[in-house]
Amino acid sequence: MFECKEKAAQKSVGFLFALGFSIFLPIYGAVTGKHRVENQANSPQINKDLPWKMSTDGPYFEWRQRRLTNLNKSENVGFVAVNDLAKPTDSERAELVRRCRETNTVLYHSDSGVQDQDRLRHDLRAFAGAMGLMIAEGHRSADPDGIVALTVSDKPAQRGFIPYSRKAMNWHTDGYYNAPEHQIRAMILHCAVPADNGGENQFLDPELAYIRLRDHNPDFVQALMHPQAMTIPENAEADGSVRPVSIGPVFSVDQDGQLAMRYTARTRSITWRDDETTRQAAATLQSLLEQGDPLMQSLRFEAGQGVLCNNVLHNRTGFDADTEKASDRLVFRVRFHNRVKGS
Numbered sequence: 001m002f003e004c005k006e007k008a009a010q011k012s013v014g015f016l017f018a019l020g021f022s023i024f025l026p027i028y029g030a031v032t033g034k035h036r037v038e039n040q041a042n043s044p045q046i047n048k049d050l051p052w053k054m055s056t057d058g059p060y061f062e063w064r065q066r067r068l069t070n071l072n073k074s075e076n077v078g079f080v081a082v083n084d085l086a087k088p089t090d091s092e093r094a095e096l097v098r099r100c101r102e103t104n105t106v107l108y109h110s111d112s113g114v115q116d117q118d119r120l121r122h123d124l125r126a127f128a129g130a131m132g133l134m135i136a137e138g139h140r141s142a143d144p145d146g147i148v149a150l151t152v153s154d155k156p157a158q159r160g161f162i163p164y165s166r167k168a169m170n171w172h173t174d175g176y177y178n179a180p181e182h183q184i185r186a187m188i189l190h191c192a193v194p195a196d197n198g199g200e201n202q203f204l205d206p207e208l209a210y211i212r213l214r215d216h217n218p219d220f221v222q223a224l225m226h227p228q229a230m231t232i233p234e235n236a237e238a239d240g241s242v243r244p245v246s247i248g249p250v251f252s253v254d255q256d257g258q259l260a261m262r263y264t265a266r267t268r269s270i271t272w273r274d275d276e277t278t279r280q281a282a283a284t285l286q287s288l289l290e291q292g293d294p295l296m297q298s299l300r301f302e303a304g305q306g307v308l309c310n311n312v313l314h315n316r317t318g319f320d321a322d323t324e325k326a327s328d329r330l331v332f333r334v335r336f337h338n339r340v341k342g343s
Ligand SMILES: [Fe+2]
Pocket: 172, 173, 174, 314
């Protein structure tokens, strides 16, 4: 459980008020590459970035309460039935969007393509289109349709990578190693074949992570919004190419005022900004995730079940640890450069 230190947070936020405009705006500008005034002219979501400002405790605490209320709603839990994944009805789509707007995450299930993986791939692509998503994958393992099959694999391009093994995957958001301008903003995970044992997922709204961390210490949020907060070094890829170093913030605000999160709980091949507050912030965030949260979702997908989300924090337990041969667990992953439309 997390300790809510609202009074301490309010006090610290008050202290930061005087520094707000001198500290936050340069960070914001560096993160987004735009000054907020430019956004004011064009965006209908002009005030959405207010909650993220360290200087605006009023809007922040209003937003905070609303978010926690939405995350607690019983109608935001469980699966949305989608009859034809390729053509969600207006009411199905409205419910999917509503949940994404309120919690950044929606679980769904559909019998589409359960017996036919080619059909399922087609339907997933159509589903993404119906939700206004633009496929992002130029991933080495993506098929031409931009869909990655996550399954245990010894293929040269996949061997040794945890997603293609039975091993547990630590907390992360997808594409944390991408350049800030190529962030993954949404994704779908769709289970075609579950593991025999294990292979559970947990999901946590990045906005909840922001709230928990800011409740703990607003300075920690400030530190993780720094443009050089987290560095992932360059990496030689199996195809001989080199993925360049990725330097950027953990929390950032996009041009529409939406919060974005870039994070991995890995401890190797990652460098945190050489600053004591940043180190404490990273350690606290990792600890909060490991402790668990009542508003975290934990489940083991069955065939035909999936999640559509605005790239929320997630992990995976290991699976089939006690059997000689791994099961045929197969999860399709599709990533996108934009958020679920309307959320
Ligand atoms: Fe992932």
